[in-house]
Structures are given as structure tokens and as C-alpha cells.
Ligand SMILES: NC(=O)NCCC(=O)O
Ligand SMILES: [Zn+2]
């Protein structure tokens with residue numbers, strides 16, 4: 001047995017409680033929680049004055065991902081180190097597949113990207129581009145063998161990742177049969193393709209046209225369509241990176257009808273707006289995401305949806321490309337700017353600072369949104385996403401009174417800029433443990449490449465002894 005550890009006197013916060021307590025860790029697992037635990041034979045760690053949160057779960061990352069003829073600046077090593085500094089101890093990364101190629105090959109390739117590199121635990125979602133015979137035959141076995149219980153369908157990126165509605169519907173049917181959760185990138189890719197061609201024909205080539213050719217109506221329409229198809233198939237649905245009131249309304253309406261429709265948003269949509277794409281000297285390219293940044297008023301709709309339970313999670317959608325040499329591929333043609341940005345490190349802190357510190361959400365909701373709900377939706381609860389006896393000792397010791405300014409000067413990603421440069425945040429992860437071992441201790445990296453473990457996950461709704469509630473997460477339909 002490894003030496004026991006006791007995290008002493010921190011304010012332990014879960015989705016259900018806040019209390020000052022000690023946490024005893026044995027063999028990577030929480031062995032006891034209580035006041036004044038006996039520390040004989042254990043290493044003690046003083047957490048007085050700090051919050052102790054469950055390690056963050058980021059359900060949406062793209063590390064070492066090919067896109068638009070290039071590959072993301074951050075891989076499973078730099079990406080997970082940055083995640084750990086930011087308070088995240090588990091990520092779920094998207095395993096991309098190619099039409100006509102065995103899905104199993106893609107899964108093997110994603111294992112090769114992560115093994116020996118990840119410093120925190122990780123699992124994969126599996127992309128379905130085409131629900132042909134080969135894919136449908138492979139999926140049940142992969143779900144069982146790999147514990148990949150979430151499937152991703154892109155409704156946009158025409159001629160690249162986009163699947164048609166038939167594939168989405170067939171994937172939903174299979175997911176219902178197999179106990180998997182289908183995730184959608186909900187934008188109408190066909191209409192976007194038309195709007196992009198028209199803009200380029202007019203000579204509108206600047207980054208701002210990325211946003212103007214992907215209006216919120218097309219995200220709302222696709223979100224509503226996916227929700228209807230999920231309802232028809234009797235399957236649950238998770239909408240990734242929700243950006244706008246139009247999509248929130250579709251999710252709320254589906255949930256009000258009792259459909260199991262869930263959604264996430266991302267820190268960039270809560271804190272940045274469309275004006276960033278107009279920054280001079282092509283700097284707007286740094287802020288090219290799909291769906292795009294919206295007018296600032298949409299942020300209120302997103303915060304309301306997070307606080308009311310219409311949206312259940314915050315994913316980073318980490319997908320970083322250097323400004324120099326990568327984002328610059330789109331000079332003269334906005335459609336060639338690689339989509340995505342660096343967000344993995346700041347997800348947790350921005351939610352605390354903009355959410356809890358500014359009074360938009362309480363501590364319980366913070367824990368639900370940063371960890372617990374993702375664990376429940378993606379088959380990791382109660383092993384991950386909470387602080388309970390028997391759970392993995394994935395913990396964040398967090399100083400709520402620290403203040404700092406986000407900057408590429410001191411982030412831990414490789415990418416050459418910060419999406420949140422100059423933003424003041426309140427609160428900071430001080431130390432981070434994964435399965436009882438420090439990965440970050442007193443703001444220093446003490447982890448090891450390759451120490452992160454691959455996570456086989458339970459099927460949807462089978463979250464372990466604490467199963468997913470029968471009613472939608474977040475309480476009554478809103
Ligand atoms: N979101 C984005 O712009 N890039 C990553 C790929 C995706 O999630 O659509
Ligand atoms: Zn997407």
C-alpha cells in the first residue's frame with residue numbers, strides 16, 4: 001500500500017454539500033471524510049482556507065488533432081499538463097474517424113496519441129461520419145471493449161466531418177440500443193457552405209466573415225432538428241458547444257417535453273464576443289471557433305441556462321492552433337483559418353471567477369458544471385466527479401481569494417497566444433491530485449508524462465451505484 005495522505009481542514013465542496021473536513025486518501029481512493037481524522041502514518045497536507053473541489057472533468061477536447069491540413073499545437077502532453085494546472089483531472093477527447101476506414105483503427109490511433117503522454121486521466125468519444133454497414137457492425141463491440149459510451153456526429157463541416165441526417169438518426173437508434181450518448185455539433189453545414197461561397201465570391205475574406213456566415217439561426221435550427229430526431233429515436237442527446245439563445249431555446253423546449261436533451265457551453269462563449277473577430281492585423285483569426293462567437297447579449301442566455309439547469313456542463317473545446325503559421329493559413333480566405341482555440345487551462349477558473357465570484361452561480365452549481373454532471377452523463381460517476389468514500393482521489397485545492405491576469409506569458413500550453421489575454425480572474429488552483437498523487441503541487445508541475453490512465457466508461461444512465469437520476473439533470477424541465 002502507498003503511504004496514506006490526509007488533506008486537512010479544507011472546505012470540501014461537492015454538488016450536494018459544503019463543509020470543513022479532512023479527506024483521507026489510501027491507494028489513490030478516498031478512504032474517509034470527516035472532522036479531525038486520525039493522521040497516524042499519513043502525510044498531511046494543510047488545506048485550511050482553501051476550497052477542495054472534485055477534479056474538473058472536461059468533456060470536450062481536441063488534442064493532437066488534424067484539421068484543415070495542419071495539426072493542433074497542443075498534444076496529450078502539453079494539453080493535459082495545462083489542464084492539470086487549470087484544475088482539470090479528466091478529459092474526454094474526440095477520436096476522429098475517416099469514412100470507409102475501420103473505426104477500430106481510429107481508436108488505436110487515438111490510444112497511441114495519448115499513451116506515454118497524458119498526465120491526467122482520459123477517455124474518448126468516437127466520431128461517426130457514416131452509419132454504413134461496417135460502422136454499425138463495429139460500434140457495439142467498440143462500445144463494449146473500449147468503454148466508449150459516447151458517439152459524436154457533426155452536422156457541419158461539409159465535405160470534411162459532416163454526416164447526413166440519416167447517419168445521425170441511425171446513430172441515435174444504435175445508441176439507444178447500446179446505451180450510448182450521441183453528441184452533436186449542431187450547425188446547418190449545407191446552408192453555411194452556401195453562405196461561405198457567396199461571401200468569398202463577393203470578396204469578403206476577413207475573419208469576421210467566419211462569424212457572419214454562420215448565423216445563430218443555423219445553430220438553433222440544427223439543435224432543434226437533432227432534438228427532434230433524438231426524440232423520434234428514443235435516444236438521449238448531448239449538444240456540444242452551445243453558443244446562442246436560439247439553441248438554448250430549442251434545448252429548453254425539448255426538455256420541457258420530457259426529451260433527454262442535454263447541452264454544454266464553453267468559456268469562450270461566456271466571456272468573448274463577435275467583436276473579437278474584427279481585431280486588426282488578422283488577430284481576429286485567433287477567435288475563430290465554430291460555432292462562432294456571438295453578440296454579447298447571448299452570454300446572458302448562456303449564463304441563465306447554466307444556472308437554471310437547461311445546460312449541464314462546461315466543456316473547453318480545447319483545439320489550439322498557433323497564430324503564426326497556422327491561423328495565418330487563412331489570410332485572404334477566412335474559410336481556411338483552422339477553427340478552434342486554447343481553452344483547456346482556463347475553463348475551471350473562468351467558471352469560478354465569472355460564475356461564482358460574480359454571483360451568477362453558487363458553489364454547488366460550479367461543481368456540477370465543472371465535474372459532476374459530466375461524470376454522470378459520460379459514465380464516470382461516482383468514480384469521478386465527486387468527493388465521496390470510494391471515489392478516485394481527484395482533487396483540486398483552490399484559493400478563492402487569489403487574483404491573477406491570464407496571459408500566454410505564463411500559461412502551460414505550447415500554443416503561441418491566449419484567447420483570454422489580459423483577463424482578470426479571481427481564484428486559482430494551488431494543488432491538483434489525480435488518484436491521490438500530486439500532479440501540481442503549490443503551483444509547480446510534479447506529475448509524469450504517461451501517468452494518466454485510459455478510462456473505460458459505463459453505458460449511459462449506468463453511472464455506478466449512484467445512477468443517473470430519472471429526471472433530467474438540473475432538476476425540473478425549464
Ligand atoms: N470548435 C472549433 O472551432 N473547433 C474544434 C472542432 C469542433 O468542435 O467543431
Ligand atoms: Zn464542433
Ligand SMILES: [Zn+2]
Pocket residue numbers: 060061062317319
Ligand atoms: Zn470541439
